[in-house]
Structures are given as structure tokens and as C-alpha cells.
Amino acid sequence: MINIMELLRSISIDREAIELSIEYGISPYMAKRYIELFSYKGAISFLNTIRLGLKKSIRCNTLKISCNELLRKIKDRMVVKQTPWVPYGFWILKSKVNIGATPEYLLGYYYIQGVASMLPPLILNPKPGERVLDMCAAPGGKTTQLAQIMENKGSILALDVDRTRMRALRSNISRLGVRNVVTLLLDARKIVGVGEKFDKVLVDAPCTGEGLLPLIPERGRSRSLYDMYVLMKLQYELLKSAILVTKKGGVIVYSTCSIAPEENEFIVNLILKEYSGKIELVDISFYGEKGLTEIYGLKLNSELERCLRLYPHIHRTEGFFICKLRKKV
Amino acid sequence: MQIKEEGLEKFKKIIYAEIAKLFGKEALRLIRRLGYNIILLGRGNNVYEAFLVNNELKELLSIMKKINIQNPFSIGLFVGTIIENKSNIAFKVGLDLMEYLAQQLRRNIVIVSDDAAKLFLYGRDILLNSIIKILPPISYLTVIANKELEILGIAKPLVNLETFIREGRRGNIVALKNVVDKGWYLRKGG
Numbered sequence: 001m002i003n004i005m006e007l008l009r010s011i012s013i014d015r016e017a018i019e020l021s022i023e024y025g026i027s028p029y030m031a032k033r034y035i036e037l038f039s040y041k042g043a044i045s046f047l048n049t050i051r052l053g054l055k056k057s058i059r060c061n062t063l064k065i066s067c068n069e070l071l072r073k074i075k076d077r078m079v080v081k082q083t084p085w086v087p088y089g090f091w092i093l094k095s096k097v098n099i100g101a102t103p104e105y106l107l108g109y110y111y112i113q114g115v116a117s118m119l120p121p122l123i124l125n126p127k128p129g130e131r132v133l134d135m136c137a138a139p140g141g142k143t144t145q146l147a148q149i150m151e152n153k154g155s156i157l158a159l160d161v162d163r164t165r166m167r168a169l170r171s172n173i174s175r176l177g178v179r180n181v182v183t184l185l186l187d188a189r190k191i192v193g194v195g196e197k198f199d200k201v202l203v204d205a206p207c208t209g210e211g212l213l214p215l216i217p218e219r220g221r222s223r224s225l226y227d228m229y230v231l232m233k234l235q236y237e238l239l240k241s242a243i244l245v246t247k248k249g250g251v252i253v254y255s256t257c258s259i260a261p262e263e264n265e266f267i268v269n270l271i272l273k274e275y276s277g278k279i280e281l282v283d284i285s286f287y288g289e290k291g292l293t294e295i296y297g298l299k300l301n302s303e304l305e306r307c308l309r310l311y312p313h314i315h316r317t318e319g320f321f322i323c324k325l326r327k328k329v
Numbered sequence: 330m331q332i333k334e335e336g337l338e339k340f341k342k343i344i345y346a347e348i349a350k351l352f353g354k355e356a357l358r359l360i361r362r363l364g365y366n367i368i369l370l371g372r373g374n375n376v377y378e379a380f381l382v383n384n385e386l387k388e389l390l391s392i393m394k395k396i397n398i399q400n401p402f403s404i405g406l407f408v409g410t411i412i413e414n415k416s417n418i419a420f421k422v423g424l425d426l427m428e429y430l431a432q433q434l435r436r437n438i439v440i441v442s443d444d445a446a447k448l449f450l451y452g453r454d455i456l457l458n459s460i461i462k463i464l465p466p467i468s469y470l471t472v473i474a475n476k477e478l479e480i481l482g483i484a485k486p487l488v489n490l491e492t493f494i495r496e497g498r499r500g501n502i503v504a505l506k507n508v509v510d511k512g513w514y515l516r517k518g519g
């Protein structure tokens with residue numbers, strides 16, 4: 001991990017990066033990384049998309065209503081378009097009302113959720129009756145979607161360390177009519193003692209949130225290289241814990257709302273090295289780009305191309321990274 | 330929050346008796362048929378929260394018990410709050426359970442006009458004139474729904490609704506007092 005930090009520090013900030021950083025109000029080291037990731041033209045396109053923002057989207061909660069019925073109810077107030085990947089996901093093209101305060105929202109018929117953020121539960125694909133662990137659960141967008149996929153059957157253990165966000169999780173569980181969840185205020189790294197008990201595990205890890213820049217532009221300046229280091233350590237430990245509590249043959253989905261390779265491929269790369277022969281990556285065949293296998297002049301495990309990357313300027317979603325791991329039998 | 334095990338039977342009895350008062354014995358049969366059990370979480374100061382849990386969730390709790398983690402924030406379906414004083418034990422039923430049972434059993438529901446439904450979600454009471462229909466028997470607490478039978482919250486009848494409706498009485502008197510409504514998700518809960 002330290003080596004990765006040294007590598008990042010050694011990336012020299014050139015004129016192009018400084019110009020971008022001034023023009024777009026982001027830190028120079030971030031600008032340089034975007035150039036590395038997308039080329040100069042791509043970085044400009046990415047940063048322009050951040051300025052423009054993204055369309056909002058909702059997830060229809062089929063635990064409470066059919067999507068056709070929901071569309072019928074909101075059609076006079078909202079113009080929506082179904083997303084190509086998630087059958088119950090809809091972009092809001094136009095709305096006469098605040099989508100977070102409609103009667104349908106209060107009745108739990110939908111959850112306001114980015115389209116990319118609907119993918120990790122879909123890719124984890126838990127079956128009704130399975131035992132699922134959601135390690136970083138609050139405020140519960142993905143927990144409640146997992147419950148929706150599981151038709152409220154089986155069980156989900158939802159962990160988080162933030163008490164305020166936990167309250168929001170509980171409120172969302174109640175609003176959306178979810179009945180198969182245990183919520184627990186706990187550092188997810190402390191769950192390892194239970195042993196290999198879960199069929200499926202979701203690690204929607206805390207991250208710098210670079211993928212959310214189109215929604216929260218202030219993050220472009222506020223995060224430092226040191227913040228990234230602290231998060232990388234946590235992400236690595238969380239994913240490691242996930243592996244320890246997954247049954248043999250079980251599946252883990254690791255996701256972040258960050259496009260930074262440091263928080264994504266680098267973490268999974270470390271895990272693949274450590275658990276060589278015990279973990280395999282499963283191909284995610286979804287709309288999006290492949291995971292990176294080489295960045296900053298560093299070669300990574302070639303299996304990483306099985307992961308998925310989504311970018312605001314290319315896919316019109318929040319920036320996201322998703323990787324599906326299987327624990328070999 | 331700690332899972333309460335001692336003296337649980339006494340609390341369970343009170344909770345089941347209240348559920349039967351609100352939705353009849355049928356509700357208890359439904360809970361049993363679905364394999365639900367009651368679990369209590371201590372909140373301090375002799376206050377407990379009750380939840381209905383299925384067998385899979387119970388199994389999950391016993392796994393967590395093995396590593397001495399026994400303090401969930403919530404589990405399964407929220408039933409209500411129990412407050413134990415020196416002299417008595419009070420049970421306050423929660424919206425999640427009321428909604429679930431009303432939907433399953435189609436009873437103890439008051440259906441109100443569109444305008445009244447909107448105002449109810451802002452915390453307002455229900456006038457007698459706003460009632461369109463009732464699905465009896467109506468208990469000491471009842472569920473408020475709109476014309477599409479969508480559940481909006483819980484209210485306390487201030488008059489004998491079944492008699493009033495049977496006799497066709499009308500008027501701008503407050504017939505039901507708002508106890509909790511789903512506007513809460515925006516006002517406090519979101």
C-alpha cells in the first residue's frame with residue numbers, strides 16, 4: 001500500500017494538469033490523475049460533465065407496487081424513461097414536483113437512486129432465502145434493493161458505523177416495506193469471527209466519491225492524497241473481511257462510487273495476490289468499460305478486466321466501479 | 330440495544346393481546362402461520378422496541394450471538410414500543426405492523442377523501458365529512474387509507490365510527506385524531 005502512495009506522489013504535476021485544475025477548480029493532483037485515466041481530451045469531457053450534472057433516477061420498489069402502476073400514478077407530474085440495464089430503474093427527464101416529497105415517495109413506491117448504484121445488488125443477485133451481508137449499508141439504497149430482489153425472503157445483515165446514517169437506513173427499511181433485514185451499528189471488520197456464514201456479501205465501500213463529482217462538485221477540492229490512503233487501507237480490510245465470512249462457492253461484490261484505480265483495481269489486485277488460487281473474478285457482462293489492467297505504468301492482474309467501470313461523460317451515470325469475486329470451493 | 334430475553338413471555342402476552350384487540354384473533358393466526366416470532370430490543374430506561382422476525386433472521390441472530398454481538402439497531406418488522414413502569418406496562422403499536430396487518434386482513438381501516446388524505450400526510454386530523462367508507466371492525470386505533478386503499482398512517486377515533494356511519498351522520502367535527510402519518514418520513518425520519 002505504501003508503495004502505491006509513493007507511486008502516486010511520484011506522478012509529476014505538469015502544465016496541462018495545472019491548467020485543468022485552475023479551469024475546473026479541482027486539485028492539481030486530481031487533474032493529473034484524470035489525464036492519466038482518460039487522456040487530456042477525455043479529462044476535459046469528464047470535467048465538463050461534472051459541471052453539467054446528471055439526470056436524477058428512481059428505483060421502483062416492487063415490494064410495494066408494480067412499476068406499471070407506479071408509472072400510471074406519476075405520469076401527470078413526471079416524464080420518465082426506463083433504464084436499459086435495470087428494468088425497475090427510471091431516469092427522471094422532467095418533473096413538476098420535488099421527487100423527494102411526493103405521496104408516492106412517502107408511500108415507499110420508489111427510492112431515489114443513481115442508475116450505476118442500482119447495479120451492485122443486481123450483479124450480486126441474491127436469491128430469496130439466502131443469507132446476505134451488506135457491510136457498508138447506510139442509508140440503505142442497496143440494502144432495500146437486495147430485499148426487493150430477494151422478495152423479502154431470507155435474511156440480510158446490514159452493517160454501518162455511522163449512527164445518523166443508520167437512522168436513515170431504518171427509516172428507509174420502514175418506508176419501503178422491507179422485513180428481512182437486521183441492522184447493526186458495527187465496524188464491518190469486526191464481523192469476521194462468525195466464520196464462513198454468508199451466501200452473498202456486498203462491500204459498497206466508503207470512498208473518496210470521485211464518481212459522485214457530478215452530484216457533489218465540492219469533493220474535487222476537499223480530498224487529499226492522505227484521505228485516499230486512509231480509505232484504501234479501510235477498503236482493503238473490508239474486502240478481506242468479506243472474503244473471510246463468505247461461504248465457499250459464495251459471491252462477493254465490491255463496489256465504490258469512485259473512478260480512482262487506487263480505490264478499485266489496486267485493492268482487488270492486492271486481494272487477488274493474497275488469496276491466489278482461492279478467489280476468482282467473475283465476468284460482469286453489463287454496459288460499461290472493462291476494469292484496468294495497467295495504469296500509471298504499473299501492470300496489474302489481467303483478470304481485473306472482468307470488473308466494470310462506469311463514467312459520467314461516457315455512460316451518463318455516476319462514476320462507479322464494480323467487481324464480482326467468487327470464493328472457490 | 331440489547332436483546333431482552335428475561336421476562337419476555339410477559340411482554341409477548343401483552344403485545345399479542347393488543348394485536349388481537351386491533352385486528353382480531355385472525356391476526357395472531359396469520360403471524361403464527363408466517364412463522365414470525367417476537368423479539369425485544371432494550372432501549373434503556375425500561376423502554377423496549379418489539380419486532381417480528383422470521384426464522385432466517387432468528388438464525389442470523391444466533392450466529393451473531395456466538396461472537397457476542399447482540400445489539401441490533403432493528404430487526405425484521407417493527408411492531409411497537411413497550412414502556413415498563415413500576416405500576417404498569419404500556420404498549421404503543423407502530424405504523425409498520427398496523428400497515429402490514431391492515432393490508433393482509435382488510436379490516437380496521439378508514440378510507441378518506443383525496444383532500445383529507447393529502448392533509449393527513451401533513452399531520453392533520455380527519456373530519457367526519459371526509460370519511461368515505463370504513464372497513465370494520467374499527468378498533469381504538471385505526472389505519473387511515475385513501476380511496477385506492479393506500480395506507481397513510483394511524484389515527485385514534487374520537488367517536489363511535491361504526492355507529493356514526495351506520496346512522497349516516499355527517500358534520501365538520503374531528504372524528505379521528507392523527508397519531509402518526511407517512512409525512513413523518515420527510516419531517517423527521519428521512
Ligand SMILES: C[S@@+](CC[C@H](N)C(=O)[O-])C[C@H]1O[C@@H](n2cnc3c(N)ncnc32)[C@H](O)[C@@H]1O
Nearest residue numbers: 136137139140141142160161162187188204206
Ligand atoms: C458508499 S456508503 C454506502 C452506501 C449504501 N451502500 C447505500 O447504497 O445506500 C459507505 C458507508 O460505509 C460506512 N462505513 C465506513 N466505514 C465502515 C466500517 N468500518 N464498517 C462498516 N461501515 C463503514 C459509512 O458510514 C457509509 O455509510
